[in-house]
Amino acid sequence: MKAEILSIRYLHEGWNRFGLAQVRLHDGSLVERAIEDHGHSVGILPYDPARRVAMLVRELRVPALFAAGEQMQLEAPAGLIDDGSPEENARREVLEEVGLSLNGLDFVGATYSCASLTTEKIHLYLAAYSPADRAEDGGGAEGEHENIRIVEMPLADLAAMADRAELTDLKTLTLVLALRLRRPELFAE
Template identity: 45%
Template sequence: MSLRAGRTVRAPSARWVLAEPHRPVCITRQYDYWVKGCGRSGVVSVHSIENIETIHDGWGRFHVVTVSRGDGGTMLRQVEDHGDAVCVLPYDPVREVATLVRQPRIAPLFRGADALLLEVPAGLTDGEAPADAAMREVLEETGLQLGALTPAGSLWSMPGCATERMHCFLAAYSAADKVGEGGGVADEHEEIEVVELALTEADEMVRDGRISDMKTVYLLQTLKLQGIESGAVSRRS
């Protein structure tokens, strides 16, 4: 498989109106960007966003985006925008355990699935640097005061319809780092149960589907690939 080289992207030709650096509010803009096709033809085509209409402005923003295709036609796409997010897998390499959280999630409930998901601590950056937001979320949700983070990638969580880029981290801890009860922030209506479990049990739960949250599976597998759960990687200070 081969990809043709891209060209220089043109600067935006329309005015931006911003409420926050990452949140455009009902604007019209035109710029070109390259989409590298990996299909049979390997064709690189030009698309441009011609218009963004905000149809809902709440916790997240929902936009209807008009896109000009490379063949001269147009199409509409709906985009949800709430900015960047972080997720962290806290693990104790000495006791070979991880701290996860269990909380109700409305989207699985909407689908008729089990609403109580076991997950790594996560949340929005709220304008902070990703590492700062990650440490804050872990403290709020688990009561752990982390001393260091190990970056594990920045990933698009649902690029087909959402702007969220998830900054992922691993974080070693010890029992001495437990400084609070956790449980989340009351005025955000968070209902969080803190769950510490053996890494071997977490691996089994991934295999049998009891852990089904994508970011959690990713970080547990990343930890496993790095050999941390077997003691190959020591605790970072």
């Protein structure tokens, strides 16, 4: 027997939708499961291979503030996919958040950010840049109240943070580990 969603009752519809689904499982039993839906997203780790640094952001994430009192989260630039391809949205988000105009994107993968709760599939990219790629100030899109702080950090420091389990954002940890696997020479001190 195939699992199937029998019905969804939405409790909230706004920037995202939150609902409760009645599901028939493979064994025929009926259960209720929560679903959060806000679309797909992109996450990008811009890195300068010549200077061996990466461009990240620090910003408030209210769920992390609620869960652990974290005032600022260190993250790779990211955002929702609006119109266009994931690649177009990745370039737009990096320009908005850190002010870089990117050319090449190295696709890492597309994965569910938390398949037990959300429909979000995040498309992950690595992107080499140089100081000449600075096109704008960054800091986030006008009117979104992101209050982004741009952080340029040595790749060796990022690797050390990953080793100490100090990167608490999953997309950022994944991207740092992917870059470390693909370009280990960039992490030498």
